[in-house]
Amino acid sequence: MDRDQTEKDDEASGLGRPTLKTLAFMTGLGVTTVSRALKDAPEIGAETRRRVQLVAKQIGYRPNRAGVRLRTGKTSVISLVLNTEREIMSFVSDIIYGVSEVIADTPYHLIVTPYSRTQDPLDPIRYLVETGSADGVIISRTQPNDPRARYMLERGIPFATHGRTDMGLIHPYHDFDNYAFATEAVRHLAGIGRRRLALLAPPVELTYHGHTLDGFTDALSEVGASEIPFNTVSIDHSIEQIRMRTAQLMRRDVRPDGFVSSAAAATLAIVAGIEDAGLKLGRDVDVVSKQSSDLLHLFRRELLVVNENFRLAGAELARSVLGWIGGATPGSLQSLSKPTGVLAYCRPD
Amino acid sequence: MDRDQTEKDDEASGLGRPTLKTLAFMTGLGVTTVSRALKDAPEIGAETRRRVQLVAKQIGYRPNRAGVRLRTGKTSVISLVLNTEREIMSFVSDIIYGVSEVIADTPYHLIVTPYSRTQDPLDPIRYLVETGSADGVIISRTQPNDPRARYMLERGIPFATHGRTDMGLIHPYHDFDNYAFATEAVRHLAGIGRRRLALLAPPVELTYHGHTLDGFTDALSEVGASEIPFNTVSIDHSIEQIRMRTAQLMRRDVRPDGFVSSAAAATLAIVAGIEDAGLKLGRDVDVVSKQSSDLLHLFRRELLVVNENFRLAGAELARSVLGWIGGATPGSLQSLSKPTGVLAYCRPD
DNA sequence: CCTATACACTGAAACGTTACAGATTGTCAC
C-alpha cells in the first residue's frame, strides 16, 4: 500500500497541467466527485463542493478542452465564416472584436473559417458540420434563399446570419435596417433639393440589396424624385470600376444630382468619378454614404454619412449563437439595428 | 462468434462520422493498422496501405481532432493574438486572410485571441500556453524588449512576431522595412524641395517606432533637411487628436512643409489638420504616407504613398510558425519586406 | 430490528486517437 501510495503520488502530483486526477488526489476524493463538484452538481455535499473548488482555483485547474470535446462532443468553438475576397475590411475587424467581446468571459474560442471566391460558399459550412468543428457558426453575405442557412437548419447546428434570409424559415440573425438607411438617405437628398438620384447598391444576390433598393424606390416615389439607373456596378466591384462607371454616368446629359452609396470605400470611388467628370461634390451633386468608421467626413466635408456599427453586429451575432446553443428559441434571437442618424452633422452650415 | 460479429457490425458501421474503428471494420484490419496505414508508416504493406487509404477517401474519413489532440497534445491550431483597440483595421482583415491562405491546405485552424487595452499583453499568451490551446502563436505590436516573445521562447512554444524584437534572442519574425520607408519618404520630400519635415510615428513602445525614426533622422541629415518635432501624437492616437495637433503645428511660425505618416487613417487626420489651418496640400506642404490598401490616392491626389502589404505579412508569419512547428530553425524563419516604391505614381505631373 | 430512502460518494466504461509491446507469418542460413 505504501508503494501504491508513492506511485499514485508520482502520477497525480505531476508537474504538468493539473487534471481531475490531480485534484482527486489532492482532495482525497474520486475523480467523478471532483468533476461533479466543479460543475455544481446537486448530489455533492456543500462543503466538499467548496473544498474542491477552492483547491481547483488555487492550483489553477483548467479543464482539458480535448478531453471534454472527445467525451461530450462539445467544442466550445464559434466559427466565423468569411469570404476572403469580398468582405468589407472594417467589417472583418469590427465583427471579430464584437464577437470577442461577448465570448470573452465564456469558455468559447473564435475560429475564423475562410472561403474564397472560387469556392462554393457551402464548402466551409459543410466542413464545419461534417467534422463537428464548432458548436455555432456565424455567416455573412446572407442571401434571400441561402443554402448555408438551410443546410445548418437541417443539421440542427446553431448559427446566426449577418443579414436576413427570405425562405420562410426561422433562424437567428442580426441585420442593419438598410431599408431605413435608403429611405432616410433619399429623403435627405430630396430635402436639399436633389431630384435625380442614383443608388450604388450591394450585390444583387445578397438580401440587403433588396432591402436597400426597396427603401430607395419607396422613398423616391414618396418624395417624387426620379431614379437614374446605376446597376452596372455594385459595392462589390473594384474601386477602379466604380470610379470609371461613375465618371461615365456623370458625363451623360441626364445625370444624377444625388447618390446613395452602401459602402464607404465605394463612396471614395464615386466621389473620384464625380470629380473625374469635372463636377463638384456639394454643388453639382450630393452623396449619402453608409460608413462603419468615422472617416468619410475627413475625406470630403460635404459627404453625408450614416453609420453602421459592425462591432455591435458582431456582439449581437455572438449573443444570438450562444443563446441558441444555450437552448433559447431561434425566433427570439433576431435583431435589427436602426441607422444612427448623422446625416446632419457633416453639414454644419 | 456470430453474435460478436453482429455486435461489432452494429458498432462499427454506425451512421455517425466514420472513425478508425469504422475503417478497421470495413477493411477487416485492426484499428492500429488502419491508423498507421493512413499516415504512411513503413511497416504497413503497400497494398494494405492503398486499400485503407482508398476506403478512407471513399467514405470521407476525417480524423477526430479531439482524439488526436487528447492523445498527442497537438492542437493543429494557430492563434493570432490581437489588441482589440489599437490594431489597424486593414491589418486585422488582411493578416487573417494572409494566414488563412497559408494554412488552407493544412489541418490547421486559425483562432483569434483578443486582448484589450486594460489587459497585460502577456495575459492572452499565458492563457494559450498554460491551456495548451495552440501549437503556434502569432503576435503583433512587437516591442524591442518583448515579454511575450521572451515568455514563449522560455516555454518553447513556436511563435512568430510581426515586427522585430531587440533582446539578442532569435525567433521568427516578419517585418516591413520601416527604416527604408522613412528614408525613401524623406529623400522624396527633399527631392521636391521640402526642407522642414515632421514625422507622425508609430507609438514609442513598438520596435518599428525606432526603425522609422532612425530612417527619418538618418535621411534627414543625409539630405540636409531639418526636423519639426511632432512627438505629441502617434498613429495610435485618435483621429481627432491627430487632426487637432496637426492644425496647431501648422499654425506655428515655423511649421513643416512635409510630413511622413506611418498609417493611412492618421494621414487623413493630418490632411484635415493641414486644411483646418488654411493650408493646401501639395502647395504648402507634402505628405508621404504608408498605406495598406490603395485608397489614399482617391482621398487627395496629391498624397504620396508607400504600400505595406499586410496580407503578405500574414502569409509570411504563418509560414514561419508552421516552419518552426515543422522543426526548422527559428533563425531561418525571419523575413523583411521592402517598401514597394510607389512614391511617383500619384504625381503623374 | 428491519427495511426504505435519501445522501454522498465511487469505479468502470466510453469518446477517437496513437504508442508500446507483442503476435503471427514466411524466409533464409546453417
Next chain:
DNA sequence: GTGACAATCTGTAACGTTTCAGTGTATAGG
C-alpha cells in the same frame, strides 16, 4: 529441422473528461 530475422499485423493502454450504474452510510418509518 532449427533458430534468427524481417515483414505485417494486432491488442491493450493511455490521454482527460463525463456518464452510468452502482456502493456504502445515515436517517426515518414501520
